[in-house]
Amino acid sequence: YSQYPLSVYDKQNDVLYxxxxxxxxxxxxxxxxxxxxxxxxxxxxxxSDIFAINDIIPVNDVVYLLAAIKGSPILKPIIYxxxxxxxxVLNENDNLEFxxxxxxxxxxxxxxxxYNYDDLYKSIEEVSVLGKYLPPDYYIYYYPKGxxxxxxxxxxxxxxxxxxxxxP
Numbered sequence: 001y002s003q004y005p006l007s008v009y010d011k012q013n014d015v016l017y018x019x020x021x022x023x024x025x026x027x028x029x030x031x032x033x034x035x036x037x038x039x040x041x042x043x044x045x046x047x048s049d050i051f052a053i054n055d056i057i058p059v060n061d062v063v064y065l066l067a068a069i070k071g072s073p074i075l076k077p078i079i080y081x082x083x084x085x086x087x088x089v090l091n092e093n094d095n096l097e098f099x100x101x102x103x104x105x106x107x108x109x110x111x112x113x114x115y116n117y118d119d120l121y122k123s124i125e126e127v128s129v130l131g132k133y134l135p136p137d138y139y140i141y142y143y144p145k146g147x148x149x150x151x152x153x154x155x156x157x158x159x160x161x162x163x164x165x166x167x168p
Contacts, residue, residue, distance in 0.1 A: 002031040003052055010058040014038045017063060019053040020045075030070050033063065033080060046080060049087060057103045064110060066101040077101055077112050077143075090148050096139075104166040110143045112150070113161040123158075134158045 007018035016036040022045065023029045033047040033056070046063075054075055055066035063080040069089060074097045077090040091098070097120065100113040119136035127133050138161045141150035 004031070004054055006053060006056050008056045008058060012060075013058075015058075017056050017058055019056070022048070028070075033065065046085065047087060050078075054099075055101050057101065059103060059105070059108075064101065064103060066098055066112075074117055075099060077110065079148075088148065090143065091150065100161060100164045102164040102166050108145050111140060111153075111164060111166060112142075113138055113140050113164055115139065135160045140164070 002019040002021045005019060007016055009016055015038060018034050018036065019031045020034045021029055022032045030049075030051045031053050032045055032050055033053060034043055034045050036043045049069055050065075051068045051070045051072070052075075053065055053067045055064075057064040061082050063082065065078040065080060066075055067078050068075050069078075069087075074095075076092060076096075077098055079088040079090065080086075081088070091114075095117045096114040097117045098112050098114045102111045103109070104111065115136045115138050123134055123136045135158055137158055138156045139152055140154040140161065141152050143150050
């Protein structure tokens with residue numbers, strides 16, 4: 001019941017986080033984050049401001065999401081604070097679209113890949129001139145522990161980043 005169905009088991013807390021489409025009175029909808037307590041079989045809606053969720057990573061006191069907030073088509077890394085129920089949208093006011101997210105459990109570090117949203121459309125427009133599609137530059141960033149400011153690790157020259165994995 002969501003546009004990109006996801007679920008992830010949080011073994012530490014014996015709960016299942018999942019996306020689920022919620023319809024509103026004005027014919028609008030969004031895929032929200034839910035939590036199913038596997039001991040009680042009770043499900044709880046955790047968010048109400050999200051349009052789409054592409055990834056869910058529960059870590060200690062937070063849940064990392066790769067998601068789009070209602071009213072925006074751009075995917076951003078988001079931190080859901082389990083204690084307060086608040087969302088913190090990372091890179092909220094820039095033009096980066098994020099498409100991969102990975103978490104390094106050993107070093108408590110979040111890694112993301114992104115491209116400039118405007119550059120994507122320039123790449124699409126170039127197809128008629130170049131006769132082929134060349135993706136925009138991609139970047140890999142990490143967020144040092146305790147900060148919401150990303151540090152750039154890698155910049156590609158018009159190459160896609162298909163996958164990311166964290167190894168010790």
